[in-house]
Amino acid sequence: MLRFYNTLTRQIENFAPQRDEVRIYTCGPTVYDYAHIGNLRTYVFEDILIRLLKYKGYKIKRVMNITDVGHLTSNEDIGEDKIIVGAKREKKTPWEIAEYYTKAFKDDIKELNILEPDVWAKATEHIKEMIELIRILEKKGFTYRTSEGIYFDISKLSRYGRLSRLKLEGQIPGIRVKVSREKRNPSDFALWKFASPSHIMQWDSPWGRGFPGWHIECSAISRKYLGDVFDIHCGGVDHIPVHHTNEIAQLEGATGKVPARFWMHGEFLLVEGGRMGKSEGNAWTLRDIKKRGxxxxxxxxxxxxxHYRAKLNFTWxxxxxxxxxxxxxxxxxxxxxxxxxxxxxxxxxxxxxxxxxxxxxxxxxxxxxxxxxxxxxxxxxxxxxxxxxxxxxxxxxKIGGEEIPQEIRNLLEERNKAREAKDFFKADTLREEIKKRGWRVEDTPEGVRVKKIYKDIEE
RNA sequence: GGCGGCAUAGCCAAGAGGUAAGGCAGAGGACUGCAAAUCCUUUAUUCCCCGGUUCGAAUCCGGGUGCCGCCUCCA
The missing domain is CATH 1.20.120 (Four Helix Bundle (Hemerythrin (Met), subunit A))
Incomplete structure (x- = not known):
């Protein structure tokens, strides 16, 4: 019996899919930089989940989004689009940046033996679906307009925040981020942002030219491919209070239902006992890992x-x-x-x-x-x-079953002769030679043995 | 200010109220021309501290201390 911890109920529950397949949505990367080992931990956790389900004989339909637009660097309008920041940094167009880092991400997960999702969904290819969803919310009265964009009014949804169980009253709005005066509630969030003419990535919409808010893509994409209610939604724990809370709000507003039955979250990776982050200079990437051998x-x-729900302390x-x-x-x-x-x-x-x-x-x-x-x-x-x-x-x-190549056999033969003749210098030289060709010689009580050296197995 | 988590050997960590998983490193031994590998054996009387509940607590409760996270984008 499969049992998973469900963030929605804070309990471990029995799991069975609704249909003849398990439908899963896994939040994907924002492709403006290389994924770091914290990101990668979450994708490995999800991969284990997927592999277990497959092992148990379930068919899987899994979607992962690629965020190639839109998330601002801060919650308010002073921020810049991350993709655009990357583009400026590398003097490329936003589309080039997104393409480059999407490829890098796919390379990374391949090297980590992570199975690809059934559907890769780019945000920029689902603008239409996002607009549709916002229109539904608009018709149902969940939205309002400010000078900056179209916002979701959380007070219209009685069960807002059920996933995070945050007490909104106890929080101090604006302690870390300034709250826009035009927002009705501090936690209201943008569905569609208006773009200035200089903003590179922008699209037409019923509300004017602009770009989508930070949570709408996952809602629109998951609904398109997996339906109103699917089986499992995964991501990192950091997504619980804001991103997933708002995803639920958007879809609960539109469909009346919480979009996924199980919400599973991977814990954070610590580095040397502390927070990992770009500003800390310890957000290692797979490239760094490989560089160090x-x-x-x-x-x-x-x-x-x-365990995926426990913090893990990375040390070299x-x-x-x-x-x-x-x-x-x-x-x-x-x-x-x-x-x-x-x-x-x-x-x-x-x-x-x-x-x-x-x-x-x-x-x-x-x-x-x-x-x-x-x-x-x-x-x-x-x-x-x-x-x-x-x-x-x-x-x-990939391990084992290799035939020992003839040249290695020959070298072994030669070494054995040298050993019999007590010519240990020659024997050691040959052992080195064999090692250079990728095989390790071991003299055991049962005789000589060679093992293949798997140095570059995944390269 | 609010909310939450964690504290287990040198390191990374599992732990289900019933007498401390696993890996690495370390120690001793076997084997060996050397090396490597391998195999045996061994390594926390005790789980941050102090109380409490219980026949029994690493596990439950209370109080300390320390560390971490969230309440901004973040996996």
Whole structure:
């Protein structure tokens, strides 16, 4: 039985899809810069969710948006469009920036072994749907006009804020951001913003030329592809109070229904015990990870060592230790030979952990228990690990089964002769030579063994 | 000012009121020409501190202390 924590109810609930497929919406990137390891953690969490559902035999329809327009750098009009900031920085057009970073994002998730969504939805290709949705809200009386744009009046929706459970009364409006005088309620948010002629990205609308507000794209896109009520909506915890709260408001206003039954949120990644951010200078990207000699999948493994709803503290030391762990696992699998039939007890344990709200740390503990189990034959271990890896995505299917190339065999032969002749200098030289060609020589009590070195497995 | 979370070995972390998962690192041993790998063994009498509830608490309650986050865009 699949059980997931639902932010809407703050409880772990039994999960079953409404239809013959699971419909999922996952908030995607704003493509004005490279994704950092905090972003990436959330996408890996979502990937584990998707893989588990697939493993359980469900068909999936998953949509991810690409925000290639519109989000301002601040909540009020003083800010600039992030895409445009990126464009100025790199002296490119907003469209070039969006295209470049969309590609970079797709490259990143591929390297992390993250499955692609079924639908990629660019915000700029759904302006029409957004306008339609705003018109519905307008007809139902949820909107009003200010000099800056069309706003959503949260006081018209009695259950506004049910997801975040924030007490609006207790908050001090404007403590961090100035509240526009024209807004009726401090938490009212823009659906459509009017653009000055110099604003590069703008479109026609019934209210004049402008660009969409910050939350409308997800509502319009999810509704278009997944319907009024779908199964799961995912994102980072930071989206709970504002973005997802407003997504719900927009669709609840338009359809009368909360758009998703389950809302699942990935916790933040900390760096060296503290906040990660661009201004802190520690918002590492996958590029940084690779530059320091780490494999993308080591990062993936690292993410899996903590529960997705717990903060995880990134340190280079920890990444190093789990890269070693992953290499060890690869090394184990590489010696296992052909898969053999095995009973299902380990599989049951593994699934038990995964099905209870995606407990990857415990699932990994099952993996290591199995690896160390002297009762199991190697082929059985291979069968189990390859099976589990459909969910974990640690690249195990690429490991092992390689034929030892003839040239390596020849070198080994030569080395053995040298060793017999006690010519250890030559033997060591040959061992180095073999290593350079990607194989590690091990002299065990049972004889000489070579293992392939998986240095560049994901490159 | 309001709301919330966390505190478990050197590091990253699981922990279901019933006697501390897992990985890395460390220590000892086996094996070895060396190296690596591997295999065994070992590493928290105790879970930030102080009280309380209970036969029993890392887990529940109260009070401290420290750290982190949200109330702006942010995964």
């Amino acid at each position: 780490f494999k993308p999948l080591a990062l993936r493994y690292f993410y899996l060592t903590a 030391k920890a990444l190093e230790s789990f890269q070693r762990t992953l290499e060890k696992l690869w090394g184990e699998v590489s010696t296992y030979g052909e898969p053999e039939a095995v009973d299902s007890s380990y599989k049951e344990k593994f699934l038990q952990e995964m099905e209870e709200d995606l407990n990857t740390p415990r699932a990994l503990a099952v993996v290591w228990k199995l690896v160390r189990d002297s009762q199991l034959r190697d082929g059985q271990k291979r069968t189990l690990l390859l099976d589990f890896d459909k969910v974990l995505g640690l690249g195990l299917e």
